[in-house]
Amino acid sequence: MGIIEVEDVVRTFTVRRRTGRLKRERTEVRAVEGLTFGIEPGEMVGYIGPNGAGKSTTIKMLTGILVPSSGRLRVAGVDPQRDRTRLARRIGVVFGQRTTLWWDLPLRDSYELGRRIYRIEEARYRRNLDRCVELLELGPLLDVPVRQLSLGQRMRGDIAAALLHDPEVLYLDEPTIGLDVVSRNRVRAFLAEINAEQGTTVLLTTHDLTDIERLCSRVMVIDHGRVVYDGGIEGLHATGRSERTLVVDLAEPAGPIQVPGTRVVRIEGPRQWLSFPASQSAAPLVAAVAANHPLVDLSVREPAIEDVIARMYGDRGEVAAESPVVGVGD
C-alpha cells in the first residue's frame, strides 16, 4: 500500500477570457489529466515539469486545498477532500513562494501557535524544535520578527514549522527557490537527514535539478498534466532523446570523422566533438575512431540533466510556456 495513491485524477479550471467589450469566452483548461502514480512510505520523490504542467495543482490536491474534478486520491489512507483537517495533522507543507509564518511576530510565536493548533505534546515539541533549530541553524533567529528575516532564513523557518508535528508526508513546493548556494545546501542536507532518520516521505517540486540529483532516488516528470517519466534519475538519460559527447584529440587535424550512429558537432584543430545516443556504449565508438585516426587523448561527457529534461518536454515545452497560467483566480 502506497502512502500516496493517485488514480486517474483530472482537474480542470474554467478560464474566462475577455473577447469583446462585454463578451467573455469561457474555456476549460485541463491542468491535470488522468494522473496516476503511487509513492511508498519513506520515498523521496522529485516532481518536475515545465511551468503550468500541473505540479502545484497536484500538490494542492494532495493536501486537500483543491478538489479534483474526478479521480481518486489517498494520502496516508485519508481522502484529502473529505478529511482535510484529519489529513493536515499527518502532512507537512512548505510553499516556496508563500510563508505560513506570522509576519509581525517573532519566529518562535509561529511555532508556539503550531504546537497548539496541532496539539503537539510538550516533550515531542521540544525535541523536534531543538533538532530543527540545530540542523537549520535557527537559534539566533527565534526571537526575530519574521518580516526581518532574509528569504533563506524564512525558508528554513518555514521548513521547521512544517516538521514540528512529525508529519508522515512532507510536500515541498519549490523549497530552494531564490535561495543562495549556502542556504540551498543547508536545506538539502536537512531534508536528506529527516528522510533518512524519520523515514518521512518527501514529495518535492523544483526547477533546480541539483535538488533532485542530490536528494531523490526517483523522479517523476509531468508535462501537460500527465506523467511522462517515472523512475530513477539515471533512467532519464535513456528515456529522453539525450546524447553523450565523445571528445577526441587526434594526432593531427583531419576532416569530420565518419562513424555510423554519430555526428560531429564541432571541430577545433585536431579536437573533434562527436554526439551519440546516451543509451549506446562508448567503447565500440572509440575503437571505430581509433581504427582510422591515431588518437592522442579522449573523454566522454555526460549530458547535463537540464538538457535531458528540456528534450523530454520537447517541442511541447514551448507551447506550455505560452499557454495561460492555470489556476489564477479572476
Place this chain on the structure above:
Amino acid sequence: MRAYLLVARMWLRASLAYRTSFWLTALGNAVTSALDFAIIAIMFLHTPALGGWTLPQVAFLYGTSGMTLGLADLAVGSLDQLGQRVRDGSVDTVLVRPAAALAQLSADRFALRRVGRVFQSTLVLLWAVSRLHLDWTPGRLLVMVLLLVCGSVIFGSVFVAGGAFQFFAADAAEVQNSVTYGGATMLQYPPTIYARELVRGVVYGVPLAFVNWLPAMYVLGVPDTLGLPGWFRFASPLAALLCATAAGLAWRAALRSYRSTGS
C-alpha cells in the same frame, strides 16, 4: 472555536507590534461612533417622534442594531477582507492546518478595536431602556435575549455568506458591506419611515427585520403598522436558523470551488 481563539490571539499580539497605531485607531473609532448617535439625538430636537417612534424607542433600535452588528463584526467581520486572501492564494496556508477554515479565516486580522461599536451601542441601549420604563415580564426578557443572540447570528451569517461569495467574485465585499453596515444603519430607524417594498425586502429577502424591528415591536409594545403576521415578532430564532444554514451551505460550496493561484 479553539483554533479561532488561538488565531485571534496571534493577531492581537501582532497588532500590538504597532502600538501607537493600535491606540490611535481605537480612539478614532470611539469618536466616530459617538458622533453617530449624536446625529439621531439632534434630529429629535426638531421633532418629537420619527415615524411614530419616540427618541428612547429609536435609541432602542439604534442600540440593538449596533450591538448585534458589532458582536457579529467582532467575531466574523474579518471575512469581508477574505477576497484579498482568495486572490493572492494565501487561503492555501489556512487549508493545510488541522482546524476549520471558517474559524481560522474569521479570526484573521482579528481587531479588538471592533469592541468600540459594541460598547457604544450598549451605552445607548442602556440609556434607552432606562427611559422606556418597560415592564420586564419573563416573556419580554426572553425576547430581548433572543433578539441580541439571533440578531448577532443573522448578521454573522451575512458576513459568512459574503465571505463565501468572495471566493467567486472579487468585489462581493461591496455588496456584503451594503447589507451588513448599510442594513445596520437602516435598522437604527423605525421601519415605518421606509418604503413598503424596502421593508418587504428585509423581511422576506435578507431577513434583517428579524434582527430588531419585529422583536422590538413586542418588547416595546409598538403596534405593527406593516401588516405582517403577528407570530413574526417571535420568529427571530427561525430566521437566524435559516440564515445560518444558508450561510453554512454557501461556505462549503465556496471552499470546494476554491481555485488557489498559479503557484
